Amino acid sequence: MTKKLRVGVIGAGIAARHLIGYDWNKDLFEVPVLCSLDADRGRELCEKHGIPQYTQNAEELFARNDLDIIDVSTPPDSHFDLCKRAIESGKHVICEKPLFGSIADVDEMSRIVARSGKKLMPIFQYRYGSGLQKLKLLIERGLAGRPFMTTIETHWWRGPAYYEVPWRGKWATELGGGLLGHAIHAHDMLNYVHGACAEVFSYGETLVNKIEVEDTMALAVKMQNGSLATLSMTLGSRKEISRLRFCFHDLVAESILEPYTMGRDPWTFTAGTEEHQKRVDEVLAGYEPKEDGYTRQFELFHQALMDDKDPPVTLQDARNSLELVTAAYYSQRTGQPTPMPITSDHPLYRSWLPEEERRLAANA
Template sequence: MRVTILGTGAIAGAHAEAITGLADHGVDAVLAHAVDIDAARAEEFARKHGAAAHGTDLAGVLADTDVLHVCTPPGAHVVATVAALEAGVHVVVEKPATLSLAELDRIAEAEAGSAATFTQVVQHRFGHGLRQLRRLLDDGALGRPLVATCDTLWFRAPEYFEVPWRGRWDTEGGGPTMGHGIHQFDLLLAVLGPWSEVTAMAGRLARHVDTEDVSMAIVRFASGAMATITNSLLSPRETSSLRFDTEAATVELSHLYGYSDADWTFTPAQGRDDVGPLWQPDPAALPSGHLAQLVPTYRAFVAGEAPPVTVHDVRGTLELVAAIYRSAFTGAVVRAGEIGPGDPFHGSMRGTGPAWAPVKDLGAAPR
């Protein structure tokens, strides 16, 4: 598989290292091209990661590409993805895949007319602990999931937002709900399944941005389970944590940007010591990360099968993002399936807009 990486900023390095690591798992892939609007940066990236060629023109290398990894800022994802799919090239996109549900629906339409497939990076779905929890729930060994919490409590100093595309609806798509917490509540959905309704609030409390810097939501799932979600960029002690309370046990994950089996805690319910032995670490398992996702993804590409994360999976998570914003900005409960073409939150996560003023109307950043 000949691979092109589009966008050679920080996250592209994780993609390049994972592509190199595929060989250890029986997948034959080579980084053929590095493409960036900055020619010097593309050249430096190619030299560092062993890409055979580099340049600034994506269209010129698609004919020599089997898989395109899109690592640009989110605002550039949809055009590159659609172009690749129309050229019959598989696409792996960094999160968030698009700035809106409308853009994702455009990608789904392009994929439907292509021999190639699309997937988004949600690498935490592929850690051993998550896969083990999902299997135990599917087998009924832990009973029904009942209550969950999902917290992305991160810290981004004001300087972080000096990068021009950050903190803006038109280029980043949203704040921590869209660009940071999405990894954790994607895990929540991977465990609990489809969501049915959400009530939320959001605020711009401390950062000089157009988007929110914190949001909170209460979510009911189709199964009846209930969960809380917090997404913050204002939390000095950073942590990413999830807790699942089932009929038979509490299962907890505490990490920051990636986890191994050591980051999970399993606590049987009173009188349910029988379930304790069911939770077993796997020392040979890959930690959650890009390689853990790319191994089964590339195997699916080679076999002509759907990747383990489909556009349908991506849409369920992105629809929850849109619902959180819609509930936060309108004060209404939002139910799954309500946000479709014609809804302001289908075309933009900003939708009808938050109560606070755009940054350009605020003057100097608050101290």
């Protein structure tokens, strides 16, 4: 018989999408309590999803012994403390992106998790779109060949109204701009396909809105597997698109342009010869569709907990993602290519916040 895991959710913003994922996995999860400082949104979500208890006090969730998982879906600056307290209270943790505000925090959380025997899963739900999963399948079958070049565009629109939410657009609370908060999913898909990055050179600017953080950025990346990538992000594109294009020796894979579900079908897979195209098409014909997004990631997390295996998205995955962010911010500020991995002697290891914001945060 399948064990149903009990989840306490903290947050009422992006948490709404998490709750849909739990609803689609009702045989695997139940949500008995939701915590949010926003009473109107919190109570509305409880009513909509049949959650019996609402609270504004996260301590109540940590103190309960009938919860298996704490789901952290709050603004980024609160993630580390909530994850730490949840792990130390004996719960597994699911945490939204961006996970934390430094590589040092990721490394410290890895030590906390290792001591606890619990598991922490960062959110990267875009990985589970069927288009991207088909590319992974073709690579596993040896049909892609050596990787050459990847191009990723995250071109969205965010006007002034978006930044009326008090924590957005500020270093101290959002921890970064479009590179960290918007393009992070697409860039994780780069790491998911090719592994870790080796070096980045970047330009970044604040061009679209009067905010503290960047809203437009261009990156040139060397991957550890020897391939190259160009990544562009702007929140000033009136036509919103996300585009991923992977060039291999034997195959080109291209995503759809839909900005928020670009991992989903229909992707196109173009081989170099008719004979190879036939082999590609035969493998794709045998692909078994799964649920995607949060639904699939939560399903895989349940399986990992039951089998005592690593989560489908790990702290190392989050580290790879945040290393790219850290290196890009450092390159932007120094005008120099920045190698990875980011180690404890790197100037931005403990924070990529600009010096003034870092000082204010330390004194807060």
